[in-house]
Amino acid sequence: MTSARDDILANIRRSLGVTGAEAPRRSNVATRLENAPRGLIPARGQIDPTARVALFREQAERAQASVMEVARRADVPGEVARFLRDRNLPATIRIGADSRLAGMQWGETALEVSAGRSNGGDPNAVSHAFGGVAESGTLAMLSGPDNPTTLNFLPDNHIVVVAASDIAGDYETVWTRLREQVGKGTMPRTVNLITGPSRSADIEQTLLLGAHGPRTLHIIIVGESV
């Protein structure tokens, strides 16, 4: 008996009228995988860095995220504290091991900070994004001990810090940067592209925020865009 795998591949080849050994087909595939050609990139995001950050902000807000821009990294703890205070949320945050966050002067705020993955009991989490995509107001988050994936989904309120210089116009630019960091053909366990807070329209097409993931998404953009 042949394996299901061999059967399926044989079936595909029979249907396509090929053997799988044809050199031109093989080189088509190899070249495409190697070169990963960019397709059509919308003009919308192809703008100068300042306009790009403005577009990112506008798009993220359209997706019901709130956005604040701060000038320096050192301003982040104060902004996190303000956000939670203004919304009457508990003054506690959960963070991962990301040195950009762990090294901040949280002690200058009244926030209680704990570290590690979430097990579901944390009201608020702060993560650092790998980058942003201006064309849709999307954040790109990488899994790992620095920013555990559970922090993106379990807490009620998710605060994400992103450097203005990491905001790209389009997804493709993010992939290029990612390949430079982790190597072509490999990926972190999880990449989360996040556009606004969780929502559902499954009951009578009424759009409601806070389905299973965070009810609020607050984005803090750090620094000038160059």
Place this chain on the structure above:
Amino acid sequence: MSVHATSPQFKENAHEALHDAALQKALNNMRTGFIERRALAAAELPEFEALRDSARDIKKHTLQHLDLYLEAYEKKVTESGGHVHFCRTPAEANAAVLAICKARGARTVTKGKSMISEEMGLNDALSRAAINPVETDLGEYIIQLRGEIPSHIIAPAVHLNKEQVEADFRRVHTHLPKDRVLTEPTQLLTEARGVLRERFLAADVGITGANFLIAETGTSIIVTNEGNGDLTQTLPKVHIVLASLEKLVPTLEDVSQLLRVLARSATGQDMSVYTTLSTGPRRPDDVDGPEEYHVVLLDNGRSAMLGGEFEDMLRCIRCGACMNHCPVYHAVGGHAYGWVYPGPMGAVLTPSLIGVDKAGHLPNASTFCGRCESVCPVRIPLPKMMRHWREREFARHLTPAAFRSGLRLWAFFAKCPALYRFATRIGMAALALFGKRSGRFKSLPLAGGWTDFRDMPAPQGPTFQARWTKEKRAR
């Protein structure tokens, strides 16, 4: 829940649906919203039409090289520590899932939304093995409580009203206070969020679908708005991805093209809230994520569709736009189609997957208005393919006699253009005369199936062909 197909009874199903007041009320909610939102999103992106071409071409290219991309994909998944399970049939796929669950001694399984799971009848298979499947997408959760199948591929509970959901929650969530208020959608959502949160944290295995598989990196992608798929796949020790062969795309760049048309076509969002790319299990330094990562890859007749007249259907990215824009779907809802995939895409796909003998009526569930094709992000010629099925069905003598003689009559006239024009001119003139007063027919002899539920517009007098000739002459 079962995948027992009621497609053979499409006519009876449709008849019941048209008489179902609750269903008709629910369908009213969707008749305009989806259409307006998609139109707006498309209009806001000048490149949208060109991106549809790009999306179509990527899918075409991948299907033409599917064997090679599958091999490349499998290699990458294995390199990243995951496993690919090729399955010819739903039975093999169920067996693969059960084997993984049993190896872990799993008792509860949380599930993200997956149409392949519906195709497999996986929940039945799990329940029979004493494993409790919990659907976590809000819509899927609701229909699971009701023992139904989805009536829409992206909005599974679109056929229900909030009063029905309230009744189901009161029936099932008996641990909650009886006097709680559940009249507003937001109260229903909050209750489901609370109930399901416990399930997420307790589950042994998480099962999700996949919108795309990437050959370059061995990655699976889910696209959701709720975040349920992410909790499903992140918290348990095992993540199983259910996917079918045609989900493959070559690279991250290719998937980016497809993502730009997917959400816009589906819900009118630029991007869905969560697009999640998963590659292999937990890494050595990870503090969360599954320890095992499996992809159950189902064929179920798809490899046989390649190279034939239904190959184009394999481009489908399950956005739901074709049903959102379909007057037949709007009238009868998704359940009338009798199997997993409703609407125009279901009318084409279902006969390929379960056989034209069982689903032969579905390709007739069309007015051939062409709206489905005009909105399909990967430009699948849905009406043409429904016509293919009709022709095949006709050739196989599966159509009822009355239908066949009607078609033969039409064919006879159509083959003699002069006679056709003459006959239609007489017919149209007669109809115009009868329908003159209101411009619509409330009933027509021999067409009660049509006029019971909608008025037949009365023709304006001359036939299209006659007007065309006249106006061409006038120019």
